[in-house]
Amino acid sequence: MQTPLNWWQKLIAYGALAFVFFWTLFGLFVFWVYLNQ
Amino acid sequence: MKLSDEARKVVDTSIRINRVSEEERREIERLIAMMPDDRVLLYKNVVSNPIGDLPRYSIHIRIQHMLTFVTFLALAFTGLPIAFFDHVWAAPLNAAVGGVDISRIIHRTLASVMIFSMIYHLFTITLGTAQKIITGRFELQRTIIPLFKDIRDFRDDMLYFAGKRDQRPEMDKFMYKQKIHYFAAAFGNMVMVLSGSSFLFPDIWASILPASIAPQFQEMMRISHPHEALLALLVIAFWHWYNVHLAPGRFPMQWTFLTGKITREHQMEEHFLEYLRCLVEIPEERAQLYDMLIARELVQEEEPEESPPDGARPGIEPEPAE
Numbered sequence: 001m002q003t004p005l006n007w008w009q010k011l012i013a014y015g016a017l018a019f020v021f022f023w024t025l026f027g028l029f030v031f032w033v034y035l036n037q
Numbered sequence: 038m039k040l041s042d043e044a045r046k047v048v049d050t051s052i053r054i055n056r057v058s059e060e061e062r063r064e065i066e067r068l069i070a071m072m073p074d075d076r077v078l079l080y081k082n083v084v085s086n087p088i089g090d091l092p093r094y095s096i097h098i099r100i101q102h103m104l105t106f107v108t109f110l111a112l113a114f115t116g117l118p119i120a121f122f123d124h125v126w127a128a129p130l131n132a133a134v135g136g137v138d139i140s141r142i143i144h145r146t147l148a149s150v151m152i153f154s155m156i157y158h159l160f161t162i163t164l165g166t167a168q169k170i171i172t173g174r175f176e177l178q179r180t181i182i183p184l185f186k187d188i189r190d191f192r193d194d195m196l197y198f199a200g201k202r203d204q205r206p207e208m209d210k211f212m213y214k215q216k217i218h219y220f221a222a223a224f225g226n227m228v229m230v231l232s233g234s235s236f237l238f239p240d241i242w243a244s245i246l247p248a249s250i251a252p253q254f255q256e257m258m259r260i261s262h263p264h265e266a267l268l269a270l271l272v273i274a275f276w277h278w279y280n281v282h283l284a285p286g287r288f289p290m291q292w293t294f295l296t297g298k299i300t301r302e303h304q305m306e307e308h309f310l311e312y313l314r315c316l317v318e319i320p321e322e323r324a325q326l327y328d329m330l331i332a333r334e335l336v337q338e339e340e341p342e343e344s345p346p347d348g349a350r351p352g353i354e355p356e357p358a359e
Contacts (some may be wrong), residue, residue, distance in 0.1 A: 002087045013290035024274045
């Protein structure tokens with residue numbers, strides 16, 4: 001059981017997660033273009 | 038809790054290395070005896086601070102991770118559009134950093150920072166290990182060096198995930214997955230440095246290598262550099278980021294790379310042997326665990342032979358003699 005994150009911890013954690021998500025999305029897009037080239 | 042042979046060895050070694058007093062040793066043993074055999078009960082009930090409770094990485098390792106992490110992403114962002122310059126997606130990315138010529142300079146500068154981070158890491162692990170050996174605190178099981186136990190742990194963990202085991206194996210500070218990941222990253226780094234240096238200094242490589250293989254070597258390096266980069270990017274995106282962001286218990290982010298601390302819950306689940314060392318080394322952690330065991334009524338009754346000599350413990354009937 002983990003104690004809840006406070007606002008700035010949430011900001012960092014979910015910000016990092018969003019970064020990871022968009023980078024992965026970009027990677028998948030590039031890979032898709034690469035395969036269809 | 039009745040400790041396994043491995044766990045017993047870890048506790049005894051840690052007690053010896055830390056020169057724990059007899060009184061503290063008794064306290065540790067009493068606490069271990071109180072712990073339930075089912076470790077799942079421990080990590081499901083313990084209260085953790087998500088940004089970390091127990092020490093794991095030194096400031097040096099955190100700086101190295103940060104340097105590698107930032108340079109890796111920036112290197113991929115500048116390098117892949119150079120390698121795949123004729124692809125439709127590469128042109129806007131190259132243009133975004135001021136064209137291929139600028140991108141190349143940024144790429145090489147970042148590469149030198151990443152190489153610095155590698156050298157820094159080599160210094161840290163060499164000097165850190167030397168210091169531990171000199172002070173008598175070195176434990177092979179506590180390092181990232183792969184051991185036969187890791188193969189056993191991998192098998193047992195797979196059996197646990199398949200529902201054939203009740204508990205995950207008792208793993209050490211670095212589990213099998215982390216060891217594979219670490220050496221894959223080290224190998225990848227070496228490939229990238231070697232191939233990158235062959236682009237930058239072809240003359241030097243040509244003078245070192247026999248003339249018969251120098252052109253093939255260059256060609257091999259030219260192929261391996263972008264493809265190793267692509268492989269590394271996929272590993273980071275689909276394996277590392279899953280483990281540190283999306284895996285149950287880690288969501289939305291594992292804070293160890295910033296704080297150098299691991300949560301109590303995570304330590305108990307995936308690094309139980311290291312948790313036992315924490316119990317020996319950190320008195321506050323013993324108090325924390327004791328309070329949790331009492332509050333959650335998880336105290337395991339002591340074995341009859343460990344009871345006081347007269348066996349008179351209130352509320353417990355002595356076992357019938359066979």
